[in-house]
Amino acid sequence: MRRSPLAACVAVIAMALPAAAAAALPTFASNLVQPAEAIGGLALGKDAAFAEQRWGAADSCSEPPNAQCSYSAGPKGSAYYRVFDGQVEEIAVQAALDGRGDPIIRRPLKRLRTVKGIGIGSRLGEVRRAYPKGSSEGGSFFLRGPQGSFTLFLLDGTRVRGLLISR
Numbered sequence: 001m002r003r004s005p006l007a008a009c010v011a012v013i014a015m016a017l018p019a020a021a022a023a024a025l026p027t028f029a030s031n032l033v034q035p036a037e038a039i040g041g042l043a044l045g046k047d048a049a050f051a052e053q054r055w056g057a058a059d060s061c062s063e064p065p066n067a068q069c070s071y072s073a074g075p076k077g078s079a080y081y082r083v084f085d086g087q088v089e090e091i092a093v094q095a096a097l098d099g100r101g102d103p104i105i106r107r108p109l110k111r112l113r114t115v116k117g118i119g120i121g122s123r124l125g126e127v128r129r130a131y132p133k134g135s136s137e138g139g140s141f142f143l144r145g146p147q148g149s150f151t152l153f154l155l156d157g158t159r160v161r162g163l164l165i166s167r
Contacts, residue, residue, distance in 0.1 A: 025073045025093075026055030031111045033119060035131070036145020036165055039091045040079075040112055044149060044167050048083045055081070077109045077120075094154065094162030095120050103161035112163070124158040 029041025037043055042054045048064060058069035058080075065086050072078040075096045082090040093112060095103035105121040113119040116130035127134070127141050134143040134153075141153040141160075147167065154162035 024059075024071065025076055025108060026058075026071050026079050028108060028112065029054045031108075031113060033112050033114045033163060035114060035143050035151040036149040036167075039093060039163060039165060042081060042088065042091055044088055044091065044165060046088045047086055048088070051081050051083070051088050055079075075104050076106050077104070079109075090164065090166040092162060092164040093120070097161075101156075103156050103159065105159075118153070118160070120160050120162065122153075122160045124155060124160075127153050127160060 026040060026042075031040070033039050034043075040055065042051055046054075048067060048069075051069065052058070055071070058071050061067050061069040064083065067083045068080055069083075070078065070080040073096075075098075077093065077095045079093040080091075081088050093109050095105055095109055098104050103120070109120045111119075114130070118127050118130050124136070124141065128136075131141070131143050134141050136142075136155075139155055141155060143151040143153070145151060145165075145167075149165065149167035152162075152164040152166075153160045154164065
């Protein structure tokens with residue numbers, strides 16, 4: 001059985017974004033989400049030093065050159081970026097879940113939006129209308145970007161609960 005790269009990404013996100021409370025979410029340099037390019041002022045292709053400067057110190061980072069830096073704020077959600085060979089190759093943010101498993105949509109993650117107004121808390125129908133070239137796959141909405149990059153709008157039923165961009 002061949003496993004889809006999309007399913008693998010969704011599984012990695014679930015493990016990588018911790019639910020437990022820790023220090024804080026990043027200090028986002030911007031509220032803009034640029035599909036397949038950047039979230040909160042941190043762009044794919046930047047180096048680890050730039051990432052830390054843009055988002056602030058993480059709760060935890062694994063060892064370079066291939067590091068993952070994670071941020072968590074309990075009910076406010078979580079975020080991470082991954083660095084491969086010195087460059088940011090993946091960025092994600094996700095709402096925390098309540099005791100029933102429903103997303104808790106709060107600031108500052110709630111403020112992160114694309115220029116089309118799509119972000120955490122948006123409905124699947126809104127995402128489809130804003131990005132008609134995307135497709136729904138395995139609990140997410142997939143949007144292809146340039147040069148192999150992509151955006152996943154992670155869904156909880158019909159609402160966006162997280163965002164991931166990668167290449």
